[in-house]
Amino acid sequence: MRNNNLTKRSVGKIINVLLNNTVPIVILLILVFAIPLSNLSGTFIIREIVTRLSRNLFLILSLIIPVLAGMGMNFSIVLGAMSAQIAIIFITDWGIIGIQGVLLAILISTPIAILLGFFAGIILNKAKGKEMVTGFMLSFFVNGIYQIFVLFIMGSLIPISNSEILLDKGYGIRNTINLIGIRQVLDNLIAFDIKGVRIPILLFLIIGLLCIFIIWFKKTKLGHEINTVGQDNDISAYMGINVGKIRILSIVISTILACYGQIIFLQNIGTLTVYDSHIQVGVFTIAAILVGGASVTSANIGNAIIGAILFHAMFVVSPLAGKTLIGNAQIGEYFRVFISYGVIAFSLAVYAWRERIEEKRDEITKGNEI
């Protein structure tokens, strides 16, 4: 009898582990099938993944702190990306290039990111329990304001002199801006090649520093407070923590980090599509961290790294795998869009389902107590 119970329990445990990691396991299985189908060489895949890791990991890591604060996936990191882009438009206009350009972009974008993050924090505080959908809609809303700013205010109220980035009508910014001045300056500053794979050491050092910062930050008093707020709002308030302020702060930090992440991303890509580059930032980073096994209530550096590798490996191979399989690369393109959205939908649904089961359990135990 007892033995039976034990096996039952261990089977339950295994099922639980599998359930907790459904998303990474499914993606891994897809990769196992898709990599041979894509006919890509190992070196090529590794090179692509290394580039994409250095390009995207900073952005993905910016999601962690709001999760600790119990605010779920921060869909409003798009606001940080917009701050970065505004700063990059300015430095391109002024013709400041190289590492100085990147540093100046960081300097200009930080106050914008703080301002937007603060705004997002206040809004999200008014929508407790609906942070994710509100953050998502908020990013669309601010995108409209960003468009008005870039399309009408830049070049008219704010002087922009570089005719290469200005629209022909004399104000407003062109759709694409060539970032030749800062293209891959961070990538190439310190880097070396191993068997044809270029490793941007400096970028990985920066990402490493961010990881150390996150680990250190969790241990500070502020970090503990954020964690407490994430566990239970009422208890934190009882302990004298200003819950609203802590939540705003974690969104501000996340927005600033996302802003720097977007600068890293854009200097690597080398072109800025003014009206598009930021739109998908939220979806792709969130999908990536979820693929790494994170959930709405828990996310760590490991999730970010594993997620970045798996998600971007899938991004690299799926169009070609689709081509081999059905003779149409478009299928692979749609497939990776589907996986991005599907992963988010699945993770959110599992989280909501669990929350509901726990709620029900609480109700039952409460009923028993009475």
Add this chain to the structure above:
Amino acid sequence: MKLEIKKIIENFSLPRIIVFLFLLFLLILTPFSGLRFDSTINDIIVRFGMNGVLVLSLIPMVKSGCGLNFGLQLSIIPGLLGAIISIEMGLRNFIGFFAAIGIAIFFAVISGYLYGLLLNKVKGNEMVVATYVGFSIVSFMCIMWLLLPFKSTDMIWPYGGTGLRPTISNKGYWFNILTDFLKINIGEYLVIPTGNILFFALLALLLWGFFRTKLGTSIAITGINADYARSCGINIDNMRIISVIVSTIIGAIGIIVYQESFGFIQLYLGPLYMSFPAIAAILIGGATVDKASISNVIIGVLLFQGISAAAPSVVNNLLKHDIAEPLRIVITNGMIVYALTRVVRSR
């Protein structure tokens, strides 16, 4: 006095007043910007007929407590299937139109039932889950549009290329079949699409009637107070599923009416963001996350589509700016953010 004004504003909601005043301002400016007033009005009415049913479809889910239907795509997809299968079968005019609706309803019942089951599992987080389930299904169907074996030459690429075209014209099938039904020519620039308005009125009436039946009342009670509903012996989960199915069916009909008036069927990523304008419209009409009525729909669609119709031409002609599109983005999404920050719903 001050308090009273505050209360009126509170009741009427500030954004709605702003939107209303903005529309009024635009309409006053119309003649000065070199546009015909009657053609602007015509535009608004046509757009009302085009979008009304889609927005109407949000009501049942709000009433049952499922919140705003951010997963409107789950009814748009059945609608698209209905439309293209009807064209594939070569059905024309009213037969084609109603065949499209019939087929769409069949798929909508399945889609709505599964969607309802899912929403019951994620109570309290319906909106964010629905958003991404909607996005997933649209991107999944992108693959299907490439693979499904449709043959009609009006829908596939003429040579080379695989799959269905991204925009399919329904001209020659059932384009403007409702719009032209009993249409009233008031002037050269003002034509009332009587058929569209009658169709909207018919569906609105049916919905109104539905919420007067025992079943409809039970659904409404579920939305107002789940505990009370439970104590009355109402099966909450079933009520919610039924409301989702009804919403999905109306939405599927809504997108067909939209295509009928618009002239094109948009596949692939076309429907991706279609839920937001519909939600924004009902919110501008005064609905909230947990309250919505047919009058909200009518007022909301008129105001929202009024701005969408009048703003581009008026603003562009006056300022020589095409600021209207970003402005529309700000209004649509600002309205939704505002509504989400308003109501703290107790679960």
